[in-house]
């Protein structure tokens with residue numbers, strides 16, 4: 001399969017001239033997503049896990065076009081909120097393709113999801129506490145129920161994304177059998193157990209993954225005896241992708257093998273729900289240089305994207321590769337980075353327009369000397385990029401372009417300040433019951 005043989009897409013693989021043209025056409029900052037790469041990533045995962053049920057964790061990138069692409073490829077959709085469920089159904093998913101993972105769910109989320117379920121779609125609700133089960137029952141829900149357990153093991157690229165041991169998530173695994181037996185007695189259709197260790201799990205965390213899946217296997221065997229069989233065991237997502245240009249990709253085959261081995265013999269389907277893996281390297285963020293200055297200790301390259309556009313560097317010290325597309329293009333012809341048209345490389349701090357000292361994409365990184373008007377590309381921005389964007393400093397969110405069938409399409413327009421201030425204007429005409 002040709003797709004499976006394209007193991008990683010690096011930022012250096014993107015066509016500089018094509019990206020540059022997008023900024024000329026659509027402005028900056030700009031998110032770009034390559035639909036075909038999303039499909040390739042799905043096929044790579046499907047090849048490694050041929051027997052698994054694959055859900056896409058919508059939170060990584062909820063753009064409608066991403067959802068429909070992955071649905072068509074065969075993925076179900078894992079949703080973290082009523083809003084995401086709404087998007088999933090809007091993208092054409094039927095209820096049976098949707099899992100709603102309720103984390104301390106606000107009442108309006110439960111109300112919405114239970115109403116939607118009562119109207120027909122046979123979705124699966126994954127509850128992470130006994131309170132959530134009670135609240136579902138109070139609303140008359142007795143449909144498909146999965147229990148999120150806390151396996152007591154966490155992993156991931158940063159402590160802020162290790163979920164497996166964080167107290168906030170799931171019912172302690174030791175209590176799962178009792179909780180599910182009780183739910184089954186109360187008439188819920190108990191279909192599965194779920195856990196997610198963390199996000200950005202790398203090959204060197206394979207042991208933690210193995211231990212975690214083994215615990216899920218043990219639990220599944222215990223639970224199945226009590227509730228009369230389980231349909232699936234969902235071991236979450238978390239598959240890491242390389243962010244640094246020289247970083248080796250996750251060895252998916254060995255993760256898949258370790259998963260099957262550790263799970264052992266259970267009479268239930270294996271379900272996985274990655275987000276990042278499908279979309280991270282399918283997206284780049286383009287941003288224009290507006291300021292170049294010699295600061296006391298470094299050269300600062302000021303750009304129009306910031307922590308409000310791509311939060312990951314500020315929040316997790318996450319590394320994202322950066323290219324100067326204009327410098328590479330030279331006088332119009334694409335040259336090798338240090339070729340005839342190439343510029344000298346100098347250490348620089350690429351910083352955004354937000355009034356926070358943490359608003360930097362990199363510090364002292366060697367990049368071609370920047371000039372005002374240059375277009376930079378920030379790689380691996382397809383996962384948790386736009387999704388975590390916000391309007392701090394009254395900064396409208398950027399536009400999103402989808403590349404598909406050899407053309408570029410505006411998939412989401414750029415916000416304006418009018419969008420930012422609209423809720424205030426509308427407050428005047430809102431009714432006090434619009435809570």
Ligand code: LLP
Pocket residue numbers: 057059060078101161163196198199200201236237238239273274275276277312316383384
């Ligand atoms: N399932 C559940 C229940 C999750 O909480 C998550 C991610 C996933 C699946 C998908 O994980 P993935 O395959 O994408 O690693 N904003 C952070 C990542 C937060 C992930 C939260 N949960 C980041 O940018 O690194």
